[in-house]
Amino acid sequence: MSTVSLSTENDIAIITIDNPPINATSHGIRQGIVTALDQIDADPAIKVAILICAGKTFIAGADVSEFGKPPMDPILPDVIKRLETTLKPVIAAIHGHALGGGLEVALGCHYRIADKGAKLGLPEVNLGLIPGAGGTVRLPRLVPVKDAVTMITGGKPVSANRANEIGLLDAVCHGDLRDAALDFARTVMDRPRPIELLRQSPVDVPNGDQWEEIEATVRKKARGQIAPMIAVQAIQCGIEQGASEGLTHEREKFVVLRDSDQSKALRHIFFAERSVGKLPELSGVAPRPLHEIGVIGGGIMGAGIATAALLAGYAVVMIERDDDACERGIANVRHHLGGSLKRGLIDQTKHDHLLGDLISSTDYAALANCDLVIEAVFEDMSVKHDVFGKLSQHCKSDAVLASNTSYLDINDIAAQCAHPERVIGLHFFSPAHVMKLLEVVRTDQADATTLATAMQFARKLGKIAVPCGVCDGFIGNRIMSAYRKQCEYMLEDGALPHQIDNAMVKFGFPMGLFAMQDMAGLEISWATRKRLAPFRDPSERYVALGDYLCEMDRFGKKNGLGWYRYDENGKAHPDPDVDALVIAESEKKGITRRDFTDAEIMDNILDAMRREGDAILAKGIAMNADAIDVVMVNGYGFPRHKGGPMFLTQKS
Numbered sequence: 289m290s291t292v293s294l295s296t297e298n299d300i301a302i303i304t305i306d307n308p309p310i311n312a313t314s315h316g317i318r319q320g321i322v323t324a325l326d327q328i329d330a331d332p333a334i335k336v337a338i339l340i341c342a343g344k345t346f347i348a349g350a351d352v353s354e355f356g357k358p359p360m361d362p363i364l365p366d367v368i369k370r371l372e373t374t375l376k377p378v379i380a381a382i383h384g385h386a387l388g389g390g391l392e393v394a395l396g397c398h399y400r401i402a403d404k405g406a407k408l409g410l411p412e413v414n415l416g417l418i419p420g421a422g423g424t425v426r427l428p429r430l431v432p433v434k435d436a437v438t439m440i441t442g443g444k445p446v447s448a449n450r451a452n453e454i455g456l457l458d459a460v461c462h463g464d465l466r467d468a469a470l471d472f473a474r475t476v477m478d479r480p481r482p483i484e485l486l487r488q489s490p491v492d493v494p495n496g497d498q499w500e501e502i503e504a505t506v507r508k509k510a511r512g513q514i515a516p517m518i519a520v521q522a523i524q525c526g527i528e529q530g531a532s533e534g535l536t537h538e539r540e541k542f543v544v545l546r547d548s549d550q551s552k553a554l555r556h557i558f559f560a561e562r563s564v565g566k567l568p569e570l571s572g573v574a575p576r577p578l579h580e581i582g583v584i585g586g587g588i589m590g591a592g593i594a595t596a597a598l599l600a601g602y603a604v605v606m607i608e609r610d611d612d613a614c615e616r617g618i619a620n621v622r623h624h625l626g627g628s629l630k631r632g633l634i635d636q637t638k639h640d641h642l643l644g645d646l647i648s649s650t651d652y653a654a655l656a657n658c659d660l661v662i663e664a665v666f667e668d669m670s671v672k673h674d675v676f677g678k679l680s681q682h683c684k685s686d687a688v689l690a691s692n693t694s695y696l697d698i699n700d701i702a703a704q705c706a707h708p709e710r711v712i713g714l715h716f717f718s719p720a721h722v723m724k725l726l727e728v729v730r731t732d733q734a735d736a737t738t739l740a741t742a743m744q745f746a747r748k749l750g751k752i753a754v755p756c757g758v759c760d761g762f763i764g765n766r767i768m769s770a771y772r773k774q775c776e777y778m779l780e781d782g783a784l785p786h787q788i789d790n791a792m793v794k795f796g797f798p799m800g801l802f803a804m805q806d807m808a809g810l811e812i813s814w815a816t817r818k819r820l821a822p823f824r825d826p827s828e829r830y831v832a833l834g835d836y837l838c839e840m841d842r843f844g845k846k847n848g849l850g851w852y853r854y855d856e857n858g859k860a861h862p863d864p865d866v867d868a869l870v871i872a873e874s875e876k877k878g879i880t881r882r883d884f885t886d887a888e889i890m891d892n893i894l895d896a897m898r899r900e901g902d903a904i905l906a907k908g909i910a911m912n913a914d915a916i917d918v919v920m921v922n923g924y925g926f927p928r929h930k931g932g933p934m935f936l937t938q939k940s
């Protein structure tokens with residue numbers, strides 16, 4: 289039941305919002321706040337008020353059930369105005385999250401204090417929106433404009449400490465929040481109420497050049513998303529044309545954005561990410577408890593997976609081939625944890641503690657206590673069989689055994705194990721401790737407990753787990769192989785690598801396909817192609833350009849030459865030698881080259897993605913089209929604001 293209650297402690301009023309789970313600003317809550325404020329203003333005994341929330345959090349967002357319905361009075365902007373003009377000072381006491389409308393409510397209060405663990409943010413841009421209840425106008429009147437721009441256009445919440453540094457908070461509390469709020473109330477009750485933020489001047493307004501710089505930075509980061517740029521304009525309007533004009537402008541833009549294709553796409557992917565891991569068949573299935581995780585291989589992926597598991601609080605045993613490799617594996621994890629320390633994600637004590645939770649060994653017997661073991665050795669079936677043979681021998685009888693293979697048949701791996709029902713695929717993305725996506729590959733024989741355990745593990749690691757079936761490349765790599773082929777055909781038919789990459793970047797990918805291949809290194813896929821050559825269908829069109837590059841010792845960015853030529857700073861430049869190679873290949877095959885527009889290039893790529901996506905759905909590899917979108921957006925750089933290939937192509 290959603291309630292707003294009003295109580296008093298001597299001359300202090302306490303408004304408590306109780307609307308689990310996130311204390312959303314639903315209609316009853318908005319109405320309740322206004323009623324409470326009317327009572328506070330009418331009661332001469334009350335000198336000051338506290339606005340606090342019950343449960344796990346302050347107001348952390350809007351009521352999704354009201355989305356798309358006509359707004360019911362009082363609407364949030366009016367509630368916040370009412371709050372701001374209350375005759376007595378109102379203190380927001382924040383714990384958990386103050387997000388979106390929640391932070392805007394706090395900005396309508398005259399003071400803000402927060403628990404040390406609180407997070408405060410305006411994440412509307414993540415849904416293709418801008419704040420719609422005064423956030424773009426009030427925030428720059430409380431914190432320096434540059435910080436307001438960062439919060440509003442980036443959408444990332446800030447910690448209580450950071451909020452305090454920039455002036456968003458009046459105090460950070462380390463003990464009981466209610467007690468701290470009461471203490472704080474006593475210190476301000478006899479002071480005149482501060483004037484409303486709307487009547488204050490913006491803080492540290494940038495000059496013309498600085499605005500240009502800000503706009504350029506936001507535009508670059510937004511990569512084609514419109515909401516961050518519109519947010520900058522809204523902030524500017526509120527500063528240059530005054531608060532009242534700013535509020536009107538903000539609301540207008542908010543309404544336009546709410547109906548935009550980008551916002552629809554972002555909302556689609558937001559909900560898809562939240563539903564993709566929910567498997568009805570697992571309801572009531574208890575996952576196995578996990579304490580100790582084994583990781584086989586300490587290379588690129590093994591070290592990343594080990595780091596992710598350590599950060600999630602597990603003890604990790606890493607197995608490598610020899611002592612040198614063990615040392616390299618540990619050094620790789622140390623490097624990743626060092627990065628987390630540097631970025632302030634963990635402190636020194638935690639860093640040291642996590643390293644203490646890692647051991648490495650060449651002896652598989654060290655895995656005796658592991659509840660889950662993830663293999664990340666070379667992509668070679670005979671090596672994988674050998675490893676899984678040893679795992680069957682040394683692991684506990686109920687341990688879950690997982691492979692991180694990119695392409696190999698996990699059913700085949702499972703079939704060789706003593707307990708195929710406990711074998712599953714956990715396909716991480718590089719860098720594994722950073723990338724959110726995890727494909728959970730269901731082998732034919734995996735049982736429900738194994739699947740539930742894998743899903744639970746993924747959640748603990750903070751990953752978006754997408755269940756999928758066994759096939760060559762699962763969901764993501766299979767779709768990538770399909771559109772890579774399409775891109776290679778376009779090379780032979782008349783396009784050049786940098787032209788295709790430019791079209792992809794313009795569309796919103798962080799980098800194009802060929803630049804990405806250069807970054808990953810060309811020799812691994814070359815080796816795979818050579819291995820698969822005897823099995824290739826001779827009637828299928830085959831583009832050998834990637835092979836030629838490797839034959840010329842052009843292995844990608846790491847040796848300065850690949851599809852591009854790299855300068856001493858690692859910057860890619862189109863290489864006339866590669867262009868000549870591409871053109872010569874068309875001639876050799878008797879293909880008359882033709883021009884491609886950027887739009888044609890993207891249409892071809894999207895068609896290839898769609899076709900392969902449909903094939904994957906027909907085979908039951910992905911549960912639904914949403915799962916494919918989640919994979920492509922979170923693992924392959926597909927622009928989030930376009931919603932994913934299935935969403936985008938279904939509309940057109």
Ligand code: NAI
Pocket residue numbers: 584585586587588589590607608609613663664665666667668671674675692693694695715716717718
């Ligand atoms: P890597 O070459 O960096 O690391 C492999 C490690 O396994 C090496 O350190 C090697 O010493 C060790 N190793 C080999 N045989 C072993 C054995 N019998 N016992 C113990 N350790 C052994 O390779 P990377 O890139 O980490 O790939 C590992 C697996 O992850 C492959 O199956 C690959 O397809 C898959 N994968 C790779 C991704 C990537 O972006 N690199 C992404 C997703 C999956």
